[in-house]
Amino acid sequence: MTDTLPGASTALHTDAAVWASIHREEERQEAQLELIASENHASEEVMAAMGTALTNKYAEGYPGRRYYGGCEHVDEVEDLARDRAKELFGAERANVQPHSGTQANMAAFMAVLDPGDKVLAMSLDHGGHLSHGHVKNFSGVFYDFHSYGVDRGTERLDMDQVREQALQLRPRMLIAGASAYSRPIDFAAFAAIAKEIDALFMVDMAHIAGLVAGGAHASPIPYADIVTMTTHKTLRGPRGGLILCPKDRIVRVNSALFPGGQGGPLMHVIAAKAIAFREALQPSFKDYAAQVVANAGVLADTLSESGIRIVSGGTDNHVMLVDVGSIGLSGAAAEDALHRVGITCNKNLIPFDERPPMEASGIRLGTAAITTRGLDEADMGALGAWIADVLRAPESDAVIERVRGEVAALTADKPIYSPRS
Numbered sequence: 001m002t003d004t005l006p007g008a009s010t011a012l013h014t015d016a017a018v019w020a021s022i023h024r025e026e027e028r029q030e031a032q033l034e035l036i037a038s039e040n041h042a043s044e045e046v047m048a049a050m051g052t053a054l055t056n057k058y059a060e061g062y063p064g065r066r067y068y069g070g071c072e073h074v075d076e077v078e079d080l081a082r083d084r085a086k087e088l089f090g091a092e093r094a095n096v097q098p099h100s101g102t103q104a105n106m107a108a109f110m111a112v113l114d115p116g117d118k119v120l121a122m123s124l125d126h127g128g129h130l131s132h133g134h135v136k137n138f139s140g141v142f143y144d145f146h147s148y149g150v151d152r153g154t155e156r157l158d159m160d161q162v163r164e165q166a167l168q169l170r171p172r173m174l175i176a177g178a179s180a181y182s183r184p185i186d187f188a189a190f191a192a193i194a195k196e197i198d199a200l201f202m203v204d205m206a207h208i209a210g211l212v213a214g215g216a217h218a219s220p221i222p223y224a225d226i227v228t229m230t231t232h233k234t235l236r237g238p239r240g241g242l243i244l245c246p247k248d249r250i251v252r253v254n255s256a257l258f259p260g261g262q263g264g265p266l267m268h269v270i271a272a273k274a275i276a277f278r279e280a281l282q283p284s285f286k287d288y289a290a291q292v293v294a295n296a297g298v299l300a301d302t303l304s305e306s307g308i309r310i311v312s313g314g315t316d317n318h319v320m321l322v323d324v325g326s327i328g329l330s331g332a333a334a335e336d337a338l339h340r341v342g343i344t345c346n347k348n349l350i351p352f353d354e355r356p357p358m359e360a361s362g363i364r365l366g367t368a369a370i371t372t373r374g375l376d377e378a379d380m381g382a383l384g385a386w387i388a389d390v391l392r393a394p395e396s397d398a399v400i401e402r403v404r405g406e407v408a409a410l411t412a413d414k415p416i417y418s419p420r421s
């Protein structure tokens with residue numbers, strides 16, 4: 001690999017220290033299998049857009065109504081991003097400015113709630129996200145969050161239990177969406193509960209946005225009052241957030257985001273979002289989304305057949321929770337062992353976990369990134385066997401050595417980015 005990034009010239013790279021670290025990170029990504037479920041490998045075109053002069057532009061406001069001059073070209077870019085987001089998800093309105101998923105959620109809450117309002121969302125311990133009510137997050141500080149979890153027996157959402165809690169609590173808003181839930185979410189059932197108690201219904205589809213875009217998970221758009229997401233997970237865009245809503249809510253969403261929660265938008269990132277949305281509109285993205293789900297299914301089945309328990313018995317999307325406690329390991333030990341062979345993942349609580357979060361009984365595995373680099377079902381069978389071998393013998397140098405070699409051969413065979421000249 002040479003020392004140039006897409007769109008940048010070597011002659012301009014004088015900061016040896018920073019570029020050396022960037023190159024080591026690029027090489028790490030090429031050489032390792034990325035199973036962190038919230039990560040992906042954005043296209044070179046998406047990355048190139050972020051390294052442009054658009055980073056210089058202040059554009060507080062929205063297209064046609066900015067607080068700064070010289071916005072005619074960034075207006076074009078933001079209009080393209082908004083139009084493509086609306087087309088991709090079939091939404092009436094889009095705000096493409098959130099710097100992150102958490103800021104999209106902050107704006108969504110500010111647009112429709114008052115401080116102190118009751119909200120019912122998925123428990124963080126069962127797969128929810130910290131911006132859905134963690135005590136130290138703005139959400140838990142400014143709103144009165146309560147949580148529903150999965151059923152102890154099935155480890156799936158039980159909509160009767162959610163309904164019972166909602167009827168009792170009578171929250172102002174019900175939220176669906178998770179960071180570690182491997183089964184389909186029944187948006188129609190959530191919307192019916194929200195309607196019954198006259199609550200708002202919000203969906204945070206950060207994790208499954210790419211699956212929804214590619215038709216591999218049902219869309220929440222027909223059911224939700226407001227939808228937020230990140231653009232960098234299964235959707236495979238730049239890091240950032242996106243809010244979708246019906247047209248009668250966009251004025252409040254826009255002002256909740258700016259000036260409510262952010263200043264100037266990151267126009268270089270919005271350009272990258274526009275490019276990513278176009279990529280996701282291509283027929284090939286449907287194939288990608290289907291392959292992500294097929295790969296996850298084979299990986300989960302392979303691990304399960306090797307005697308390692310998968311939470312809820314498997315997966316229907318891109319993610320799975322592997323109960324490594326079922327073979328006597330902690331999630332932290334499993335994460336470390338896999339790291340030694342070049343497989344990156346994260347320890348994760350499993351529902352009703354008795355270990356503390358920094359230890360955990362599970363690891364969370366996702367197939368979005370490895371599918372982007374071209375791995376298929378046959379590779380998943382091999383990968384599942386390697387993971388099982390490592391987890392069953394985490395102290396065996398011979399096993400670690402062998403699997404590290406297998407991972408190195410596979411990553412060399414399936415590079416993420418074309419070699420640059």
Ligand SMILES: Cc1ncc(COP(=O)(O)O)c(C=O)c1O
Binds near residue numbers: 100102129131230
């Ligand atoms: C469901 C959900 N919502 C929101 C976020 C927050 O995204 P960000 O890290 O961009 O703030 C995440 C990120 O993991 C997530 O999983």
